Amino acid sequence: MNPKKLVLIIGIVSLFGLLLVACAAPKLNIVPGKTVLSPALFKKPITFTGSGYQPKETVVIDLIVPQGIKMKGLKGEENGVGIAFATADEKGNFKATLSPITTLNTLFQVGWTPLMRPDFKKARPLRPGKYEIVATGIESEKVSKAILELLPPPKKK
Numbered sequence: 001m002n003p004k005k006l007v008l009i010i011g012i013v014s015l016f017g018l019l020l021v022a023c024a025a026p027k028l029n030i031v032p033g034k035t036v037l038s039p040a041l042f043k044k045p046i047t048f049t050g051s052g053y054q055p056k057e058t059v060v061i062d063l064i065v066p067q068g069i070k071m072k073g074l075k076g077e078e079n080g081v082g083i084a085f086a087t088a089d090e091k092g093n094f095k096a097t098l099s100p101i102t103t104l105n106t107l108f109q110v111g112w113t114p115l116m117r118p119d120f121k122k123a124r125p126l127r128p129g130k131y132e133i134v135a136t137g138i139e140s141e142k143v144s145k146a147i148l149e150l151l152p153p154p155k156k157k
Helices: 003-023 100-108
Strands: 027-031 034-036 047-051 058-064 080-087 094-097 129-137 143-151
Touching: 027 129, 027 143, 047 080, 047 129, 058 094, 080 094, 080 100
Parallel strands: 034 143
Antiparallel strands: 027 047, 047 094, 058 080, 058 129, 129 143
């Protein structure tokens, strides 16, 4: 085979591969995907992983609040609240973990004492159900979605 044709073929195949990576649909995974709101979330927090974003891109992760559910701090037409963020690596992959403060404020919706301690007596935890989680790349505006299911607590014996 002619060396010029071989170089051209290799270049086209490489370009096609790069285009596939750049155009790949982003993905979002949640671990665990189903969980009970409990103190166990402080020891093993919810983790978000994703792929298909631009290298070194900031990715914001939002919890979409379904109609009929009240969320502290949301007003008017807002339906989502930021719960995590990450920076994609060189391959466009990211990992973010739900922080203890976000778990307290968003999932448990606790009150706070004057000494800045969580007040679980004033907590209004999110009710069991399916919640859409959306990851958005700030530069590329690529979006991926997944479902976090909050399970009812086990029945007491």
